[in-house]
Amino acid sequence: MQGRLDTFIEGMQGAETLDDLQGHIIGLRDVFDVEHLVYHSVNASGGQYAALTYPLTWVDRYLEQDYARVDPVVQGCYRRFHPVDWKRLDWSGKQVRDFMGEAQDAGVGQQGFSVPIRGPNGQFALFTVSDRRTDTAWNKYTERHVRDMILAAHFVNQKALEIERGTDETQQRNLSPREVDALTMLAMGYSRAQAAESLSISEHTLRVYIESARFKLNASNTTHAVARALTLGLLIV
Amino acid sequence: MLRYLYADELHLFPKLRDTMFRDRARQFRDRLHWDVAVDTNGNERDAYDAMNPLYVIWQQADGGHGGSMRFLPTTGDTMVNDHFAHLTDGVPIQSPLIWECTRFCLGTDAEPRVSAALMLGGLEVGLGFHLTDAVGVFDARMVRVYRRLGWEPTVLGISGRDRSAVSVGLWAFDPTVRPALLNKAKVPDRLSHLWFDRAFGQAAPAPLAMVG
Structure with missing residues (x-):
C-alpha cells in the first residue's frame, strides 16, 4: 500500500x-x-x-x-x-x-x-x-x-x-536555513551520513530535521520532500 | 504506579495533581533556579499546562506525586518551538511522529527507581502510539542520569551553565531499551502494559459483539 x-x-x-x-x-x-x-x-x-x-x-x-x-x-x-x-x-x-x-x-x-x-x-x-x-x-x-x-x-x-x-503558501512553507541545508545535500546526492558530517550534526538530528521539513512541505516521504522543495524554489543546487 | 493522565483528568486525583505542581515549583524554581511562574498556592504551571497535555506520573503508595513528565504533540504549539529554537539550529521541530516531552520532575522523597519508571512510561507512550522520537527540554545535568538508565538523548543544544543549564535533546523510541528500563524501574513487563491499558483502554472485542 x-x-x-x-x-x-x-x-x-x-x-x-x-x-x-x-x-x-x-x-x-x-x-x-x-x-x-x-x-x-x-x-x-x-x-x-x-x-x-x-x-x-x-x-x-x-x-x-x-x-x-x-x-x-x-x-x-x-x-x-x-x-x-x-x-x-x-x-x-x-x-x-x-x-x-x-x-x-x-x-x-x-x-x-x-x-x-x-x-x-x-x-x-x-x-x-x-x-x-x-x-x-x-x-x-x-x-x-x-x-x-x-x-x-x-x-x-x-x-x-x-x-x-487561501494562497498564502510561502508563509507556511518557510523552511529554516538548516532544513534547507539538509534537503539541499540530499538533492545533491549526499548520503545521510555524508550530509550529517558536512553539517556537523548527528544522523539522528539530521533525520529529525528532514522529517520536520517533510511535514512542513506536506510531502509523503523524503524523496517527495526534496522534489517539492526544488519545485517551490526553496533549494538552490 | 504509573499513571497516564490528560490535564482534564487531573481533577480526579486532587492530591496527585497538587503535589505534582508543588514538586515542580521545588525542582524548577527552588533547586534549578529556572525562570518559572509559581502561583500563590505554590504551584508551578505554565501556558503549556493549559493546552491539555498528557502527563506521565509516578504515583506513590500514599497517592502523592513521585515524579512526572509532560507530553504535547509537535504539530501544535510546543515549548521547544516557541522558546528554544536557538537550541535546535533554528529548526521548528514538527512531525506527527514526534512529541515534545518537558518538565521531567522528581518528587523530593522519590525512590531511586522512579526516574527509570518515568522513562519507561515515556517509552510506552512512544511505542504505544507509534512515534519515532521525543524532543525534550531538560536540566542539562540529567544527561548522566539518562546515560545510567541506558537511554541517552541526542543533545541538540545547551544554554546556560551549572544549575540553570537547559538542554534540548532527542530520544528515539527504540523497543530495545525497554528490558533495561523495566529492570531498573523494577516493574514487570505485564504490569507496565496493564498500567498503559488502564489509562488508554483495553483492546476489547469489536463493539458489534457488545451490541449484539
Missing part, C-alpha cells in the same frame, strides 16, 4: 478547493481498502469542515440528533492527541449501544481507528477509517497500516488548512 499511498498523496497536492478534497477522500478510502473514511476539522473559532464517505442520510441523522454528545469516538478523542482503536473506547451504556446499532444499520463498520490531530492555534481534527473486517483481520490490518493512517491524517489536515488559508 505504501507506494500507492505515496502516489495518491502526491496527486492530492493538486486539490485547490474543499470540493476537490472531498473527491480525493473517496479515492483515499479505496487506497486504504476500507469501507469508510472520515475527516472532520474544528478550528478555534468553532468553524467546521468535513470530508467523508458516509451516506448523507447518516450524516444528516447524526447532526440532527447531535450524536457527537454520545459518540464514544468523539468523546474519547476530543482535546486528546493519541491515536485510538475503537476497541479501546467505552461502548457501554444503553444510549451508546443504541447509537452504535443505528450507526451500523447506516453502514458504519464495527471496526475503526481514529487519529486525533492537534494543529496550530487550537485547531482540532479527527481522521477515522472504519471497516467490517473481523477482529483478527482488523488487528492485522491496523498493525500494518497504523503509520500510514497517522501520516495520511496529517496530510489531509494540512491540505485542508492550506485550502482554508
Whole structure:
C-alpha cells in the first residue's frame, strides 16, 4: 500500500478547493481498502469542515440528533492527541449501544481507528477509517497500516488548512536555513551520513530535521520532500 | 504506579495533581533556579499546562506525586518551538511522529527507581502510539542520569551553565531499551502494559459483539 499511498498523496497536492478534497477522500478510502473514511476539522473559532464517505442520510441523522454528545469516538478523542482503536473506547451504556446499532444499520463498520490531530492555534481534527473486517483481520490490518493512517491524517489536515488559508503558501512553507541545508545535500546526492558530517550534526538530528521539513512541505516521504522543495524554489543546487 | 493522565483528568486525583505542581515549583524554581511562574498556592504551571497535555506520573503508595513528565504533540504549539529554537539550529521541530516531552520532575522523597519508571512510561507512550522520537527540554545535568538508565538523548543544544543549564535533546523510541528500563524501574513487563491499558483502554472485542 505504501507506494500507492505515496502516489495518491502526491496527486492530492493538486486539490485547490474543499470540493476537490472531498473527491480525493473517496479515492483515499479505496487506497486504504476500507469501507469508510472520515475527516472532520474544528478550528478555534468553532468553524467546521468535513470530508467523508458516509451516506448523507447518516450524516444528516447524526447532526440532527447531535450524536457527537454520545459518540464514544468523539468523546474519547476530543482535546486528546493519541491515536485510538475503537476497541479501546467505552461502548457501554444503553444510549451508546443504541447509537452504535443505528450507526451500523447506516453502514458504519464495527471496526475503526481514529487519529486525533492537534494543529496550530487550537485547531482540532479527527481522521477515522472504519471497516467490517473481523477482529483478527482488523488487528492485522491496523498493525500494518497504523503509520500510514497517522501520516495520511496529517496530510489531509494540512491540505485542508492550506485550502482554508487561501494562497498564502510561502508563509507556511518557510523552511529554516538548516532544513534547507539538509534537503539541499540530499538533492545533491549526499548520503545521510555524508550530509550529517558536512553539517556537523548527528544522523539522528539530521533525520529529525528532514522529517520536520517533510511535514512542513506536506510531502509523503523524503524523496517527495526534496522534489517539492526544488519545485517551490526553496533549494538552490 | 504509573499513571497516564490528560490535564482534564487531573481533577480526579486532587492530591496527585497538587503535589505534582508543588514538586515542580521545588525542582524548577527552588533547586534549578529556572525562570518559572509559581502561583500563590505554590504551584508551578505554565501556558503549556493549559493546552491539555498528557502527563506521565509516578504515583506513590500514599497517592502523592513521585515524579512526572509532560507530553504535547509537535504539530501544535510546543515549548521547544516557541522558546528554544536557538537550541535546535533554528529548526521548528514538527512531525506527527514526534512529541515534545518537558518538565521531567522528581518528587523530593522519590525512590531511586522512579526516574527509570518515568522513562519507561515515556517509552510506552512512544511505542504505544507509534512515534519515532521525543524532543525534550531538560536540566542539562540529567544527561548522566539518562546515560545510567541506558537511554541517552541526542543533545541538540545547551544554554546556560551549572544549575540553570537547559538542554534540548532527542530520544528515539527504540523497543530495545525497554528490558533495561523495566529492570531498573523494577516493574514487570505485564504490569507496565496493564498500567498503559488502564489509562488508554483495553483492546476489547469489536463493539458489534457488545451490541449484539
